[in-house]
Amino acid sequence: xxxxxxxxxxxxxxxxxxxxxxxxxxxxxxxxxxxxxxxxxxxxxxxxxxxxxxxxxxxxxxxxxxxxxxxxxxxxxxxxxxxxxxxxxxxxxxxxxxxxxxxxxxxxxxxxxxxxxxxxxxxxxxxxxxxxxxxxxxxxxxxxxxxxxxxxxxxxxxxxxxxxxxxxxxxxxxxxxxxxxxxxxxxxxxxxxxxxxxxxxxxxxxxxxxxxxxxxxxxxxxxxxxxxxxxxxxxxxxxxxxxxxxxxxxxxxxxxxxxxxxxxxxxxxxxxxxxxxxxxxxxxxxxxxxxxxxxxxxxxxxxxxxxxxxxxxxxxxxxxxxxxxxxxxxxxxxxxxxxxxxxxxxxxxxxxxxxxxxxxxxxxxxxxxxxxxxxxxxxxxxxxxxxxxxxxxxxxxxxxxxxxxxxxxxxxxxxxxxxxxxxxxxxxxxxxxxxxxxxxxxxxxxxxxxxxxxxxxxxx
Ligand code: GLU
Numbered sequence: 457x458x459x460x461x462x463x464x465x466x467x468x469x470x471x472x473x474x475x476x477x478x479x480x481x482x483x484x485x486x487x488x489x490x491x492x493x494x495x496x497x498x499x500x501x502x503x504x505x506x507x508x509x510x511x512x513x514x515x516x517x518x519x520x521x522x523x524x525x526x527x528x529x530x531x532x533x534x535x536x537x538x539x540x541x542x543x544x545x546x547x548x549x550x551x552x553x554x555x556x557x558x559x560x561x562x563x564x565x566x567x568x569x570x571x572x573x574x575x576x577x578x579x580x581x582x583x584x585x586x587x588x589x590x591x592x593x594x595x596x597x598x599x600x601x602x603x604x605x606x607x608x609x610x611x612x613x614x615x616x617x618x619x620x621x622x623x624x625x626x627x628x629x630x631x632x633x634x635x636x637x638x639x640x641x642x643x644x645x646x647x648x649x650x651x652x653x654x655x656x657x658x659x660x661x662x663x664x665x666x667x668x669x670x671x672x673x674x675x676x677x678x679x680x681x682x683x684x685x686x687x688x689x690x691x692x693x694x695x696x697x698x699x700x701x702x703x704x705x706x707x708x709x710x711x712x713x714x715x716x717x718x719x720x721x722x723x724x725x726x727x728x729x730x731x732x733x734x735x736x737x738x739x740x741x742x743x744x745x746x747x748x749x750x751x752x753x754x755x756x757x758x759x760x761x762x763x764x765x766x767x768x769x770x771x772x773x774x775x776x777x778x779x780x781x782x783x784x785x786x787x788x789x790x791x792x793x794x795x796x797x798x799x800x801x802x803x804x805x806x807x808x809x810x811x812x813x814x815x816x817x818x819x820x821x822x823x824x825x826x827x828x829x830x831x832x833x834x835x836x837x838x839x840x841x842x843x844x845x846x847x848x849x850x851x852x853x854x855x856x857x858x859x860x861x862x863x864x865x866x867x868x869x870x871x872x873x874x875x876x877x878x879x880x881x882x883x884x885x886x887x888x889x890x891x892x893x894x895x896x897x898x899x900x901x902x903x904x905x906x907x908x909x910x911x912x913x914x915x916x
């Protein structure tokens with residue numbers, strides 16, 4: 457088995473493309489076959505090297521390695537002319553000299569009559585040669601059916617009468633999309649083509665080219681589209697759609713890959729799979745037929761799961777760039793790991809974890825003003841002052857700290873939570889934080905004292 461992912465570098469890799477890549481990768485890896493990457497960069501106006509770089513880095517971030525170097529269509533002109541030449545030699549293609557105005561006019565008339573715009577075949581049997589401005593067209597059979605047994609959709613067929621004599625080489629000498637894809641897939645020995653179902657209409661045209669070339673046909677599978685919550689095709693309107701955007705929001709590649717696999721593939725009712733587990737369980741026959749809805753909550757749930765599974769050292773490193781984004785750099789490794797351990801269950805993305813851990817590293821904490829109004833009353837300040845002597849040294853254990861809270865709350869006749877809140881606000885800036893004992897241990901007594909004093913002076 458040899459599969460390929462063939463993106464056009466006209467934008468960032470989006471989740472639909474990433475899912476196509478993943479299914480091709482899984483199919484190949486499951487079968488012990490090959491997975492190759494082909495950059496379809498023939499649209500010179502819209503293709504950009506930065507998008508190619510984004511596609512390559514997104515795939516490698518997701519863990520979808522390809523075999524061999526990526527292939528670029530712009531470097532394969534010779535192969536395309538060889539295949540076009542073969543079609544010309546076998547009488548399956550012909551030069552067409554019709555001026556563009558004539559084609560445009562026929563198109564206009566067809567649309568006016570609500571017909572499909574088709575080429576009328578005027579040059580088909582004229583035996584014309586190449587000429588400036590001429591295009592090469594494929595002779596499509598005028599009738600009959602072209603069909604295949606789609607891996608996902610089952611039997612599909614098109615009436616050849618619906619297709620027309622498609623241009624395979626444009627007047628500038630460039631091959632058209634269908635010609636290039638077939639020449640590539642044949643010459644690269646691709647055995648299975650899995651792609652989005654927006655390509656279904658191209659498949660009969662490509663199959664006719666295979667048949668004319670007498671080339672072995674690959675199997676085709678068209679993946680149902682991914683929709684947004686409103687059941688319309690997933691697009692930027694629905695929020696983030698590029699792999700890069702998810703990466704920048706703090707999703708882990710394991711979570712995204714797991715999520716994308718489940719958009720159209722299943723194995724019983726299991727939800728959590730590593731890439732290795734998916735590889736061993738994957739089968740082409742378990743790809744679903746119905747369109748999948750992108751569900752951000754489920755992605756969040758998976759991300760929280762993989763965050764929990766990541767060891768502290770790893771999590772600390774993953775959080776570093778997000779903390780840097782908050783202006784916090786050069787952080788001590790040990791402190792960062794300890795901090796990561798206290799927030800790992802408190803957020804769904806690395807960005808959220810970084811936001812929740814930022815207070816550990818700031819020179820000064822910014823107190824939540826509403827909480828400060830509520831908690832830094834005369835009594836609150838008094839409670840806070842009471843911690844200063846006790847916290848000259850760190851409590852020995854969580855129990856020891858709890859006993860301190862206990863004694864303060866009993867002395868004042870308030871609840872333990874009420875005794876803890878002014879301290880929490882002073883140390884972390886907010887009323888929700890990791891456990892105070894852990895916070896104290898990570899901050900140390902010196903920082904704790906400074907923060908308590910700063911809170912006592914706040915609007916005093
Ligand atoms: N380059 C095409 C695209 O990005 C894919 C072609 C194919 O998979 O056959 O939609």
